[in-house]
Amino acid sequence: MPTHRRATDDTLPGKRPGVDEAEAALVEHYPRLVRLAYLTLPPSLGRHRRVLTAHAVVQRVLPRSRKGDASSPVPAQRGTTGAAFAWMRERVVRDALDRDGRPRSRRALVARWLPQLPAVVGLRLFPRAGGGDELALDQALFAVGSPARAALALLVLEGMAAAEVRALLTAAGVRDPAGALRTAERLASERGGRTEALLGAPEFDPCTVQTRPTDLLRRRHRRRVAGAATVVVALACSVLIAMPGHDAREPTAVAGRADGAALARALDPALLERASGDAWSDTSRVDFSVWPARGDRTGDPALLERALRVWGKPGPAVRISATTGTGTVPPAAPPRLLYAGEVGGAAVVLLHDGQRVARYAEPVSGDGAPALDFARTDDADVTTAAAVVVSRGPDGVRYLLAPWIAESTTRDLLAPETPDTPADDLDVSQDGVTGPVPSPSPGGDCSSWPVLRLRSSEKIVERHAFLVTDLGDLSPAHLTYTPLPGTGAPARQPREATGGAALASWARTACSLRSLRGSGVRAVNNWAFAEQKLPETGARSTWVCTRADSWRGPGRIMVQFQQPASSPVEPSTVVAQDRDTASCSRFGQHVLAGTRWKAPSGTWFLLAAGSRDVTRITATGGVRADEPVRTLAVRAPRESSVDLTGRLADGQELRSVR
Structure with a gap:
């Protein structure tokens, strides 16, 4: 995209222009000035307020006098129109920087009490969302201060030299213009020659915006109670101000309100990512990033807003759980909506931020506290992103299946079955939610071990069936099997645990999975690494290394000894264990x-x-x-x-x- 700079631009502000010159410059360069203000303003305002404030900053920059100043500490250069634009550009930067919490100029303090125009009621405005590169740059801009963002816009979009940017920032009152310039140069160098095109994209254009309504369901009710609320607030404020030790200027912290630079964007329900319904069938990356938004409440902005608000700042009543090694911090960018609907008497929202799945649930009846559960899902694939728990109840676990799952059944690992034994059918709704699946008992007698047998659609892989099982986390664990080494053959790789030997091995080791519950397990592999003839009897025994890989990286192993038994489901004997080890993996063979x-x-x-x-x-x-x-x-x-x-x-x- 071409730079905004024109041949007639003056680089530094000179004397203040008159209204006529300023109006001409404003009309000609209005989009440039608004984009500059938008990039400089603090992200904590949120995209809607940043758009309106950027326009307000530029529209208030016109001088009041019909005549300009006779002199200025910074000499003007050529051209009346260019000089007027340079002066206005410096004022836009100054006023936008005043919004970032630094000491306000007299002009900014006066403007604070004037009506904020433009004003939009009933709608939310925000620039069009860009791609991954624009999002990465947006996140990088969130992490630096307003002076650095202004310096980057001046360097890249306005085409100013480093010395000119430093002088303009100094004139705008920046305390460390050299530091801001260094940060801007670093941001520009990290993206090579693409920074100009990225900053010039619609993602950062407050003049080309999309609109969304505010909460339509609550707006009428709010109007009805506005009068009563005003009276109550006025009385409460008068009481609080009269109380000793209260500072009326100090804002009250309200649980559930998201603050911070990144949160303003990440927790906006209008910006939730949504994949198309068939994205999974035409991509080389089959994971949560191609899950479409499903459920009968994906269009409920109030529910989505509550889910995001609780994720941003949960109140003390919210029940929070997270698997080992999973953070509960708010998302850094707008997450992807996977599901929103009612399951098991609760309104459930499933979100994915690229690294984690978050499950928000609130009782439909309104009685009881909401819950927020987290699980890591980074580097998920066709099997480990195949299902997510949406509810747990006395009758079992209900899953939301991936859109690429073409067939789903259940079976019991402890039942004497073969691959040809018919599995139990599993009801699946049109939205992909399964009927209740019995959960393995966490304690007591290990008499059964239910698993899901899933088969992927042939659109992505031909007749690929695999097993997953519930270990108490949001994401079920993928079960695999590595057979005994063949004579003279190369080392074998893990395969799906759907064959006869695999089912026989898991029938004797399934109960050992109880020790892995709630530990963030991604996949578990049974490796039959040796077969041994027993002394005296000559019977054959098998040595199995059961390795559990966690989402966070470290693995845990259990070496199990399987001697001949009268029952095909007699548990193996765990003879050795180790944690945080690479043993029994491709990195510890x-x-x-x-x-x-x-x-x-x-x-x-x-x-x-x-x-x-x-x-x-x-x-x-x-x-x-x-x-x-x-x-x-x-x-x-x-x-x-x-x-x-x-x-x-x-x-x-x-x-x-x-």
């Missing part, structure tokens, strides 16, 4: 563990097994053994202390998981 085992004869053995690259196992302490094997079985006292180490094919030493 080697594992060694051991356990004590009692043979049918009553003899106790030390059993140990390593993954495919383990070539030697050494035992020291109460048992001594050193054999070039991947699985070890030696007689051992039941209670003796033993240390296990392994040797990898490349000669490195591997410590066992304890």
Whole structure:
């Protein structure tokens, strides 16, 4: 986009022009001046107020005298019209900076008590939303002060030299013009030659705006009670002012009102991001960013405003929960609306800010406090963004399914089933909300473990079925399985836990998932890393490393020993555990563990097994053994202390998981 600067512009303000010269400059350059004011004004005003205030600043900049000044401390340059514009530009910057909390000039203090024109009643105005680059620049501008924003606009849009910008900021009363200029130059350099095009985009144009109504449902009621409220407020203020220690100039903090620079934009319900209904079917990024807004209350501005207000500043009555490692701070930009509707007697709003899913719920009856739940969802994909919990009740958990889910059923991991066993059908509404799904019991007997079996639409992947399960978080955990290593074959990768071997493995390890509830688990993989022939009986046992990956990064492992059992759902024995480790992942592909085992004869053995690259196992302490094997079985006292180490094919030493 071409720069705003013209060949006749004067760079620095000279003497004050008369009204005629100023009016001519104002008419010619009005959009430039309003954009400059809009960029300089503090973001805490909100987009609606910034638009109106930018126009008000420019419209009040006209001089009152028909004649200009005879002299000025900054000499004028060529051209009457250019000199008038330069003078007005300096006044616009000065007056816009006065709105950012610094000591007000006499002109700004007088203007504060004058009627604020233009004024708009019943509508909200804001520039058109831009793309990701404009949003990133907008967020960067939020993080710096008004002098730096003004300097950036003067440098890039007005095409002024650094020395000229510094002189103008000094004339406008900026205390540290050099610092503001450095910040502006840094912002410009971070985006190379694209800064001018971004600042010239509709995102930052207060002369091309969209309109939205204010709360239409409440406006009539507010008019009816306005008179009574005015009387009550007047009486209350007179009482409070009379009370000792009260300063009438100090604003009262009200729970639920969002303050701060970024919040003004992020918590505006009119700016909520909404994906088109079929965006998921034509994109290379299949995650929450392509979820359309669903539910019968997506057009309820009052509900959306309450949800955002509570997220911005929850009151003391709001029940807040967050999974481990998930922040509860307000969003930095307008979040995406995923759902708004009534489920299980509550009005529910699901929002996504790129890193988290936030669930707001309020009782439809009006009785009870609202709730706000958070879960991390960064780097979600087709499986980990497949479902979100919308409600929990005595009858089970209801999920909102991703738009790409073509088929959904339920099954019990602890039922003796095969892949060919029919799963239970699951009712799904037109909005994608499921019927109640039983939740695994958090304690007591582990007699069942319900899971969702989902299949993606063939529009994105051909016949891709997978399992997810509820672990107490907003986002269910994805279950996978890595089979035993094949002879001479390369290392195997995790696969969906829908095959016979996977279901058999999970039937014996599902109950161990109870220890992971509420810990922010993203996915859990069962890796069958070794098979061992047991002494005396010759029966086959399997060593499994169950790895739980969290959304925040660290993983947790449980090494489980599966000996032959009479029941296909007999729980495995957890023989070792570790936290905050890369073991049993693609970044930690080697594992060694051991356990004590009692043979049918009553003899106790030390059993140990390593993954495919383990070539030697050494035992020291109460048992001594050193054999070039991947699985070890030696007689051992039941209670003796033993240390296990392994040797990898490349000669490195591997410590066992304890």
